Amino acid sequence: MKLNSLLLLATCALLVDVSQAGVTYEQMRSASKLIRDVCLPKYPKVTEEVADAIQVGNIPYSKDSNCYINCILEMMQSIKKGKFQLDATIKQMEIMLPDSYKEDYRRGIQLCKDSTVGLKNAPNCDPAHALLSCLKSNIKDFVFP
Template sequence: MKLDLLLICLAVGISVPASDAGVTEEQMWAAGKLMRDVCLPKFPKVSVEVADGIKNGKIPNSKDTNCYINCVLEMMQAIKKGKFQVEASLKQMDVLLPESYKAEYRQGIAACKDSTVGLKNAPNCDPAQALLSCLKSNIKVFVFP
């Protein structure tokens, strides 16, 4: 998974900055598109229209959409085996988001730190859906590929 993220960053010209400089919105969306292009074919029951709906904040609750969301969140290193990876998410946020998004995302991540607690990942990827729904509710400028 870390290799996938590194390859995505290299493909869109994102380097891991020594400071918290972040990336441009164009680079952010390009990295997100690559993640989406990896995960969407793994879940053929999730149409492009449904994925676009998720991108726009309409988060359905079904096994296929939840597992698609889980795939993307795993690529972002935000979730692992159904557990929210708070520290890894904060680090990835610094790499994958423009500076203007970071303060609000830090607050959203803090608000959602317990959103996956007590949820079982198998067989329906429920923690991913819960996490993304929480983030959507707590971050005004919602971003998901």
């Protein structure tokens, strides 16, 4: 729990000065690295190479990779107990993405808002995989921690 609080503070500190003007690509990647560094150690079967592949949209289907994705989406407040959090996702997108990404992400988020409906989170974190796969398919400049 202490690590999550530190991550939130670090992310807020990183974004405070740019919240008025939008974040830069480098600032977005720095915040993403903080999130990734929290989730990656929790899933030792997800290697750096697998995480790098997910980051660019090559999304494997396995319990470990799905639950790694779920961890990141939960930290980003996009998913909670397997349920997509539309309003929180839009709010985070507005904070965490450079302005040039926002219109495409707004459209993709709306197209994917029902992608987790009817899916069970346990045991394989299927909603996270479905949501990220949908976003990847519907967002031209896909980015992920």
